[in-house]
Amino acid sequence: MKLLLSGATGAAGSQILRSALADPLISSITILTRRPLPNWLPVPNDNKPTQVVVLPDFLHYPEDVRAEIAGHDAFIWALGCSSVGMSEADYTKVTYDYVVSAVEALQDDTKQRSVGNPFRFVFVSGQGSDPEEKNIQMFRNIKGRTEKYLTSLPTCLMIQASVLRPGYFFPSHPVDRAHTRGTGARVADHIFTPLFRGLLSSQYTPIEDLGRFAVELAKGTWGESHWQRTFTNTEMQKLLASM
Numbered sequence: 001m002k003l004l005l006s007g008a009t010g011a012a013g014s015q016i017l018r019s020a021l022a023d024p025l026i027s028s029i030t031i032l033t034r035r036p037l038p039n040w041l042p043v044p045n046d047n048k049p050t051q052v053v054v055l056p057d058f059l060h061y062p063e064d065v066r067a068e069i070a071g072h073d074a075f076i077w078a079l080g081c082s083s084v085g086m087s088e089a090d091y092t093k094v095t096y097d098y099v100v101s102a103v104e105a106l107q108d109d110t111k112q113r114s115v116g117n118p119f120r121f122v123f124v125s126g127q128g129s130d131p132e133e134k135n136i137q138m139f140r141n142i143k144g145r146t147e148k149y150l151t152s153l154p155t156c157l158m159i160q161a162s163v164l165r166p167g168y169f170f171p172s173h174p175v176d177r178a179h180t181r182g183t184g185a186r187v188a189d190h191i192f193t194p195l196f197r198g199l200l201s202s203q204y205t206p207i208e209d210l211g212r213f214a215v216e217l218a219k220g221t222w223g224e225s226h227w228q229r230t231f232t233n234t235e236m237q238k239l240l241a242s243m
Contacts, residue, residue: 001025003218004069006032006102007078008041011171011180012124012210016078017041018173019211021048025219030072032102034058040179058098061105070109074120074218077102083139091139096146099123103150103159110158118160122217123150124210127167127203127233147230162217163230166205168196202234209240216243 003020007013008031020026021042028049034056037043043050053068055061058079061069077099083091103121110119128135129143131151150161170189171177177186196204213236216222222231222239231239 001074001219002028002030002072003215004030004032004072004075005078006075007080007124008033008043009038009180010078010080011176011207012080012166012169012214013076013078014041014176014180015171015173015207015211016076016124016214017043018176019208019215020076020218021050023215023219026215030069032069038179040175059093059101061101066105066108069106072119074122074220075102075106076122076124076214076218078124078214080124083142088138088142092142092145095139095142096149099146100149103153103157107157107159111156113158115155115158118158120218120220121150121159121161122214123147123161123163124214125163125165127165129165151230160220161229164210164214164217164236165230165232166210166236167203167233168192168200169205169207169210172207205233205236209236213240 003026005013005017005020008017020029030051030053031037031043032053032055036054037052043052053065055065079098081094106119113119123146125143125147128140129147130140131144131148133141133144135141147163150163153159153161170193171180
């Protein structure tokens with residue numbers, strides 16, 4: 001299976017990349033990024049073809065980039081950012097507009113697929129996202145808007161969209177911890193992870209589970225009878241436990 005991935009330099013994306021590299025059913029990985037990848041990421045990988053496509057502007061896909069992303073089977077969208085200090089317009093561009101542009105760039109290719117073999121788009125969202133946009137927190141509404149867009153795509157596009165809503169997570173791999181989270185966040189995690197794991201387990205997502213679940217969704221392990229589906233953190237944990 002040929003996989004597309006965005007957000008590989010983030011906390012979620014770096015773990016998803018490690019999970020995809022370790023999965024024998026993923027035959028190749030294409031990473032879509034705004035700039036050349038840093039050396040700390042585990043690519044290129046000698047055991048699995050891994051291509052990096054640099055796209056400086058995620059709102060505009062030139063023809064050569066469209067050609068490079070065609071022919072894949074799934075896209076895990078892990079690109080995201082904190083809304084802290086961002087205007088609503090800027091956060092909307094990264095969280096919503098980039099996703100819409102990606103779908104539009106892919107759709108000429110995805111339309112060639114069939115109901116029995118759809119293109120799978122996995123969106124890493126967040127717990128508490130609000131597709132009705134009635135929350136007082138801006139980031140929950142914008143994430144919800146993106147979820148609603150993806151889960152309302154017309155069937156003719158042959159895109160099976162899945163939304164993953166993880167709870168609190170933090171990088172566990174030492175290299176990922178050092179490069180995707182600041183010193184203050186790493187110190188705070190020594191308090192938060194035990195707290196969430198022990199007292200608020202329904203709101204905690206081990207990052208290895210996040211990576212594994214996103215890859216399984218991209219492979220079509222769950223939800224084949226549904227063109228669109230939203231997976232809560234609790235549901236994710238139950239499905240992983242059943243494997």
